[in-house]
Amino acid sequence: xxxxxxxxxxxxxxxxxxxxxxxxxxxxxxxxxxxxxxxxxxxxxxxxxxxxxxxxxxxxxxxxxxxxxxxxxxxxxxxxxxxxxxxxxxxxxxxxxxxxxxxxxxxxxxxxxxxxxxxxxxxxxxxxxxxxxxxxxxxxxxxxxxxxxxxxxxxxxxxxxxxxxxxxxxxxxxxxxxxxxxxxxxxxxxxxxxxxxxxxxxxxxxxxxxxxxxxxxxxxxxxxxxxxxxxxxxxxxxxxxxxxxxxxxxxxxxxxxxxxx
Numbered sequence: 001x002x003x004x005x006x007x008x009x010x011x012x013x014x015x016x017x018x019x020x021x022x023x024x025x026x027x028x029x030x031x032x033x034x035x036x037x038x039x040x041x042x043x044x045x046x047x048x049x050x051x052x053x054x055x056x057x058x059x060x061x062x063x064x065x066x067x068x069x070x071x072x073x074x075x076x077x078x079x080x081x082x083x084x085x086x087x088x089x090x091x092x093x094x095x096x097x098x099x100x101x102x103x104x105x106x107x108x109x110x111x112x113x114x115x116x117x118x119x120x121x122x123x124x125x126x127x128x129x130x131x132x133x134x135x136x137x138x139x140x141x142x143x144x145x146x147x148x149x150x151x152x153x154x155x156x157x158x159x160x161x162x163x164x165x166x167x168x169x170x171x172x173x174x175x176x177x178x179x180x181x182x183x184x185x186x187x188x189x190x191x192x193x194x195x196x197x198x199x200x201x202x203x204x205x206x207x208x209x210x211x212x213x214x215x216x217x218x219x220x221x222x223x224x225x226x227x228x229x230x231x232x233x234x235x236x237x238x239x240x241x242x243x244x245x246x247x248x249x250x251x252x253x254x255x256x257x258x259x260x261x
Contacts, residue, residue, distance in 0.1 A: 020164020021185025045249025081219025131199030
């Protein structure tokens with residue numbers, strides 16, 4: 001039973017990305033700028049709410065025994081997660097949506113591969129987040145329940161669906177065939193269950209440092225939101241659609257976490 005629950009927790013977000021990437025087979029045109037802004041705003045809202053309700057708040061609760069120093073794991077973990085993603089951002093060549101110049105070290109990768117790597121990069125903390133919450137549940141980490149982990153998985157899957165479309169459609173527009181665009185979109189999300197599974201493998205080491213790991217994932221996720229999603233949401237002609245969809249994503253994830261967690 002536990003094995004089935006773990007498999008579901010790990011694969012639900014990946015399923016969301018795969019279904020979104022499959023849009024390349026049913027949609028003829030690339031997503032309009034307004035739709036892209038809406039989807040990016042929605043994804044940002046989900047990730048911020050997940051960082052707060054599913055990761056930061058549980059980490060604070062786990063650290064309550066430290067008294068006036070209960071903030072320490074949150075501060076240390078948050079900075080560790082931020083610096084980890086900052087390091088990956090500089091170490092992995094990638095190309096953001098609508099960007100003209102690639103980031104990271106020089107490479108001879110094609111534009112389509114570089115765009116897929118950009119999404120893979122920001123999927124890493126999402127996989128870590130699901131993995132560490134599942135690992136905390138397995139290790140008996142305080143108030144962390146399977147329902148809380150499931151709520152996080154579902155929330156990430158919901159925002160992964162439009163994210164998968166945002167990956168596959170521009171790849172097709174950039175010259176990749178439908179099958180290749182779909183494959184790269186799916187592969188960009190494969191890092192999530194892999195990262196989550198690797199975290200669970202070391203579940204025996206999680207409980208003593210669980211607050212640090214929870215906030216590590218939160219810091220990494222918020223780095224992605226601020227460094228990538230919000231700037232892309234704000235590019236071009238001004239519109240409020242991204243902000244409105246941010247609020248939709250935030251409240252949806254918050255409701256999921258409270259209702260299921």
